[in-house]
Amino acid sequence: MKYKLEAIDAVRWRIPMQGAMRVEGRVFADAAMMTSLHDDPCIAQVANVATLPGIVGAALAMPDFHWGYGFPIGGVAAFDPERGGVVSPGGVGYDINCGVRLHTTALEADAVDAARGRIADALQLAVPAGTVTAKRDPRLGDLDAMLAEGARTLVNAGLADEDDLGSIEEGGCLRLAEPSLVSDRARERGGQQLGTLGGGNHFLEVDRVAEIYDEALAERFGLRLGAVTLLVHSGSRGLGHAVCEELLAVMLRASKSAGIELPDKQLACAPLGSPEADRYLRAMAAAANFAFVNRALIAHKALGALAKSTDRSRDAVGASLLYDVCHNIAKFEEHIVDGALRRVCVHRKGATRAFGPGHALLPERYRDVGQPVIIPGDMGRYSYVMAGLQGAMDETFGSACHGAGRLLARAAAKKASTGAAVLKALNAKGITLRAASVNAIVEEMPEAYKDVADVVDVVARAGLARRVARLEPMIVVKG
Amino acid sequence: MDGARDVIVGLGSNIGSREALLRAAVDLLAATPGVAVRARSDLYETAPVGPPQARYLNAAVRLRSALDPEALLDALLSIERTLGRERRVRWGARTLDLDVLWIDGVAHRSPTLTVPHAELARREFALRPLVALCPDARDPRDGAPLARALDAVERDPTLRARPFAEAFSRDDVEHTADEGFVTRAADRADLLAAATEAMGALVVDPASVVALRAVPVSIVLDADATDDERVFAWLSEVLYHLDAGRLALRRAVVLDDGEAVRGVLFGEHLDESRHAMRSALKAVTWHALEVGAQPDGSWRAQVVVDV
Numbered sequence: 001m002k003y004k005l006e007a008i009d010a011v012r013w014r015i016p017m018q019g020a021m022r023v024e025g026r027v028f029a030d031a032a033m034m035t036s037l038h039d040d041p042c043i044a045q046v047a048n049v050a051t052l053p054g055i056v057g058a059a060l061a062m063p064d065f066h067w068g069y070g071f072p073i074g075g076v077a078a079f080d081p082e083r084g085g086v087v088s089p090g091g092v093g094y095d096i097n098c099g100v101r102l103h104t105t106a107l108e109a110d111a112v113d114a115a116r117g118r119i120a121d122a123l124q125l126a127v128p129a130g131t132v133t134a135k136r137d138p139r140l141g142d143l144d145a146m147l148a149e150g151a152r153t154l155v156n157a158g159l160a161d162e163d164d165l166g167s168i169e170e171g172g173c174l175r176l177a178e179p180s181l182v183s184d185r186a187r188e189r190g191g192q193q194l195g196t197l198g199g200g201n202h203f204l205e206v207d208r209v210a211e212i213y214d215e216a217l218a219e220r221f222g223l224r225l226g227a228v229t230l231l232v233h234s235g236s237r238g239l240g241h242a243v244c245e246e247l248l249a250v251m252l253r254a255s256k257s258a259g260i261e262l263p264d265k266q267l268a269c270a271p272l273g274s275p276e277a278d279r280y281l282r283a284m285a286a287a288a289n290f291a292f293v294n295r296a297l298i299a300h301k302a303l304g305a306l307a308k309s310t311d312r313s314r315d316a317v318g319a320s321l322l323y324d325v326c327h328n329i330a331k332f333e334e335h336i337v338d339g340a341l342r343r344v345c346v347h348r349k350g351a352t353r354a355f356g357p358g359h360a361l362l363p364e365r366y367r368d369v370g371q372p373v374i375i376p377g378d379m380g381r382y383s384y385v386m387a388g389l390q391g392a393m394d395e396t397f398g399s400a401c402h403g404a405g406r407l408l409a410r411a412a413a414k415k416a417s418t419g420a421a422v423l424k425a426l427n428a429k430g431i432t433l434r435a436a437s438v439n440a441i442v443e444e445m446p447e448a449y450k451d452v453a454d455v456v457d458v459v460a461r462a463g464l465a466r467r468v469a470r471l472e473p474m475i476v477v478k479g
Numbered sequence: 480m481d482g483a484r485d486v487i488v489g490l491g492s493n494i495g496s497r498e499a500l501l502r503a504a505v506d507l508l509a510a511t512p513g514v515a516v517r518a519r520s521d522l523y524e525t526a527p528v529g530p531p532q533a534r535y536l537n538a539a540v541r542l543r544s545a546l547d548p549e550a551l552l553d554a555l556l557s558i559e560r561t562l563g564r565e566r567r568v569r570w571g572a573r574t575l576d577l578d579v580l581w582i583d584g585v586a587h588r589s590p591t592l593t594v595p596h597a598e599l600a601r602r603e604f605a606l607r608p609l610v611a612l613c614p615d616a617r618d619p620r621d622g623a624p625l626a627r628a629l630d631a632v633e634r635d636p637t638l639r640a641r642p643f644a645e646a647f648s649r650d651d652v653e654h655t656a657d658e659g660f661v662t663r664a665a666d667r668a669d670l671l672a673a674a675t676e677a678m679g680a681l682v683v684d685p686a687s688v689v690a691l692r693a694v695p696v697s698i699v700l701d702a703d704a705t706d707d708e709r710v711f712a713w714l715s716e717v718l719y720h721l722d723a724g725r726l727a728l729r730r731a732v733v734l735d736d737g738e739a740v741r742g743v744l745f746g747e748h749l750d751e752s753r754h755a756m757r758s759a760l761k762a763v764t765w766h767a768l769e770v771g772a773q774p775d776g777s778w779r780a781q782v783v784v785d786v
Contacts, residue, residue: 067655069766094762094785131759189723199759200786238722241761245715265765410658411651437756
């Protein structure tokens with residue numbers, strides 16, 4: 001089915017209610033993006049989400065949205081439990097709490113430049129990527145504690161500061177978590193992968209701050225022109241994938257018994273408040289906590305490698321957590337819906353929370369300026385740090401984009417280039433790459449992605465978040 | 480190989496993923512010390528001999544080997560056990576038959592083995608691939624050309640021949656964020672094996688893997704499970720074994736495709752330094768999943784996997 005699309009303004013598009021849609025679709029994109037997307041199946045995916053029971057506001061798509069399974073990637077939707085709202089694992093994805101974490105450092109870009117190869121090798125050794133496993137650090141304790149407490153486990157083990165927790169979405173712990181709902185198989189898959197990056201678009205990057213857009217905000221965020229930052233992109237590894245897979249089967253049965261018509265099986269869902277929904281939310285929260293631990297552990301190991309390979313102490317590296325944010329998550333948040341404050345279940349699948357200034361859930365250090373929003377681009381260009389705005393609270397349940405968004409299918413990327421060519425182009429730009437496979441290099445080549453600057457531009461023009469700084473990659477480790 | 484001779488081994492299967500089983504058997508023959516696989520025939524689908532049962536898929540391979548006939552038989556029995564082991568124990572039937580059909584210039588008779596095969600002259604499905612692989616083959620006892628025996632044999636009017644490809648057909652699905660494949664096979668059991676191999680090939684190039692480890696896999700399905708539910712559940716189980724078991728996949732066979740699906744994955748422990756790594760898989764998705772019989776009777780599956 002071809003969906004009707006109407007321009008609202010230069011960066012907003014409406015998919016009017018048609019067919020079984022319960023609310024309209026709202027896409028944030030500029031005209032050029034929309035032209036290339038017109039016949040894309042992801043428009044239908046936004047409309048499909050709009051058919052789910054109890055959806056409020058609109059089915060939203062961020063400017064980096066693209067074809068996923070079930071929900072589009074870059075999709076945001078909120079459901080009201082008081083209006084028959086649902087939770088859907090398809091609105092989170094298999095990589096539960098895939099997200100990014102950004103550390104600032106006291107290092108200057110020159111210091112990294114001088115030891116590029118050494119640092120890259122050390123990072124690759126410290127943080128295995130691809131289809132790999134790692135030995136568990138005994139200081140972290142058992143898996144149940146990680147599943148229940150999330151990032152606090154690292155604080156307890158002396159591997160992170162108490163202070164860091166405030167700079168993690170939800171304090172690095174979803175309290176709904178129920179570890180006993182995470183199966184032995186999920187534990188087996190994920191347990192041996194803790195502290196590893198994984199494959200696909202996951203990465204570990206050493207960047208330098210290349211441009212500052214807002215001096216005051218940059219200073220607040222600890223971003224200094226020419227300084228080195230560390231960016232981690234990973235999630236809950238096999239543990240989250242297995243949790244999603246197992247609960248999807250439960251949700252398919254629940255959808256059937258609740259009589260919910262599904263335009264796509266991957267949208268299987270259960271009414272909020274039902275035992276199935278509860279089970280999913282609690283198991284998903286446990287997997288999300290595992291992801292918080294994973295990202296924090298990766299950062300810990302990477303910062304250690306950075307110190308060692310630049311012949312410095314950890315203190316001399318001067319790392320400080322700027323923010324750690326989820327890209328794939330569903331959780332209850334309070335938002336204004338139809339003029340009243342409601343507790344709704346917000347799904348973000350390939351989208352970032354971007355709370356505006358003054359939000360009570362932000363740590364004191366950021367409360368008056370808005371939440372840091374980290375937008376990684378492709379490995380050859382740049383990433384952005386933004387700050388959430390009131391516009392996001394008004395229009396997108398406090399959300400913004402999560403990255404550049406894929407342009408080329410993985411198979412198409414492999415036809416378009418070779419690993420050697422991509423590597424050569426990156427080298428020419430002064431970027432040192434370490435990858436687990438040639439596949440990862442080609443599939444993740446910069447040309448496979450939209451220019452994240454365009455995506456960020458739409459978010460800024462729509463007033464969802466404002467630009468703070470631009471980061472440029474120096475060293476990239478890929479899965 | 481000193482004293483090496485041409486040998487024709489016949490292969491047959493009528494339960495499970497017949498084509499995948501024959502292909503796995505050829506793989507295991509090629510890995511047998513003292514044996515070199517020189518050529519393989521087409522696949523011949525034939526009516527069963529004896530009691531009523533499913534149709535057979537037959538083929539033959541031409542080997543070069545210096546093994547004596549009994550040693551060769553031991554090797555074949557060992558391969559049969561590897562590829563039908565569970566079935567032999569639990570269900571008593573056989574998924575794979577390997578026979579020494581003919582050895583150039585050798586007539587052999589023992590309580591366990593007769594060469595040329597005692598039934599050879601009466602079996603079109605054995606003679607046809609033999610003559611195709613070795614047109615000048617003669618009976619070592621009287622020097623009579625086996626091509627003449629083929630002319631004289633009773634014909635199976637239902638016999639169908641098709642190429643014995645190196646692997647099942649596999650095409651990429653263009654999906655923006657994830658990886659997918661379309662694969663085809665002659666029937667549903669072979670489709671399960673084909674989809675398994677296609678998914679394994681997303682992780683590691685199977686050409687860089689040898690079949691050293693055998694991992695049994697089984698699932699039980701609801702009685703009313705649809706074909707897409709069957710493929711989804713099977714591949715999800717396989718993905719668990721690939722990921723948690725760190726298995727680089729070479730081949731897969733399905734021994735039983737009923738209310739339970741049972742099979743064996745062949746491969747080796749994943750080793751980044753030796754295997755051509757591709758993608759790390761997260762999960763099989765329902766998205767764009769298509770499974771079914773085609774108008775021509777073949778089976779097709781389209782699968783998208785989250786990476």
